[in-house]
Amino acid sequence: MIKSMTGFGRASSDEDSARSFSLEMKSVNHRYLDINIRMPKSMIPLEEKIRRIVGERLNRGKVDIFLNYKNYGQFDTVAKLNTELADSYVNCLKQIKDRYSLKDELSLNLISKFPDVIVLEEQEENLEEIWNELMPLVNRALDTIIDMRETEGQKLYEDIIIKSKDIEENVKKIEKKCPEVLKAYKEKLKEKLQGILENIELDENRLAMEVAIFADKSTIDEEITRLYSHINQLRGTLLLKEPIGRRLDFIVQEMNREANTIASKSTDLEITNLVINIKNMIEKIREQIQNIE
Structure with a gap:
């Protein structure tokens, strides 16, 4: 958990x-x-x-x-009598009395008021x-x-699983859309060339070569495969009985990297919008895993 x-x-x-x-x-x-x-x-x-x-x-x-x-x-503290200091005060007072022939007697109240005669000491406790x-x-x-x-972790788990399914559904839509994009590009290129060449016969081999070059530059099969793999890694990691926060953070970074690559290769508006949905879900997961141990 x-x-x-x-x-x-x-x-x-x-x-x-x-x-x-x-x-x-x-x-x-x-x-x-x-x-x-x-x-x-x-x-x-x-x-x-x-x-x-x-x-x-x-x-x-x-x-x-x-x-x-x-x-x-x-008591945390106890009072202690500083006898040496008290004796010194008493001796000084006696000297003053004898020297000046004073009649007032020494008193307990007087001596106890002198600084540090009675001090407080903290008692040591049994740690x-x-x-x-x-x-x-x-x-x-x-x-x-x-x-x-653990309670909050379970809620995070359930929510991340739901978001991973949303990501997977969007990846499936992209995967299904890819052949259509290539076919549409071929038809669009063919129409454009025919418009330019007019009555000149179109070289089918040249057309096939241009389509192949486009397909090579825009193919996202590897990115889709890796995204599926990262989604499975994400789900598998969530089941581990150990701290997984840092590992999840790395997986989400890789998912975001693949989504960015797909977006950079895409020339189709629908695929671009699907990638935006995927990146939005990835960002929400990334925010959630910041609080996973």
């Missing part, structure tokens, strides 16, 4: 859990796999593990991951425990994204 590169997934931890995780993940089309993660600074050491899991399950796309985390079981809780959430969000990608 083909997959698109567009998807969205969300997962969060249980409400009664001591740790609260909220994870959102979205992906859009991209030439390669591009993973961007926004997460709390304290959890940055886990970033590579998240990247590895995503890289194992997704092959292409721009993936944005947003992770919010709160710990209700313990292994956090990862054991976070990993299932990452996989759950990926499950949702992959489901969405």
Whole structure:
């Protein structure tokens, strides 16, 4: 089954859990796999593990991951007393008191207000425990994204198959029209020469040679054969159980190349219009496969 590169997934931890995780993940089309993660600074050491899991399950796309985390079981920061600095402040205050014979006493309120006497320190958490809780959430969000990608991929598959049938029908019409074009050219050339030569007998061998030269220059048998082959390759590739976006892009380029060649060789208005229809369908397929993994 083909997959698109567009998807969205969300997962969060249980409400009664001591740790609260909220994870959102979205992906859009991209030439390669591009993973961007926004997460709390304290959890940055886990970033590579998240990247590895995503890289194992997704092959292409721009993936944005947003992770919010709160710990209700313990404080993220704790207050610490800088005893050396507090002692220094107290000694300085005592010196001022003795030097100037001041009567005011030292107080807790006064000393605690001095800068950096009481500082806040972040507590280190057990990253292994956090990862054991976070990993299932990452996989759950990926499950949702992959489901969405597969659903959209199925729609793309069905639409591309319909368009490939339209292209094939137009190619068949061109193939059927080719002998008529050659016959019409021969009759038109014969009438023109007879009008010019009037009573002079027309050289049938010369006429046949001119028709043969025209047929050689305008023949599109090879292009038609290759177009049929590319259509079959397109359908076969859609059935592969692997990333096929780049391969499809190449096939569509080749289909467009053959259509352009047919258009350049064609002198018939009907064939030209059929080629325009084919190129229109090819362009629509090309736009769609830009979002196929």
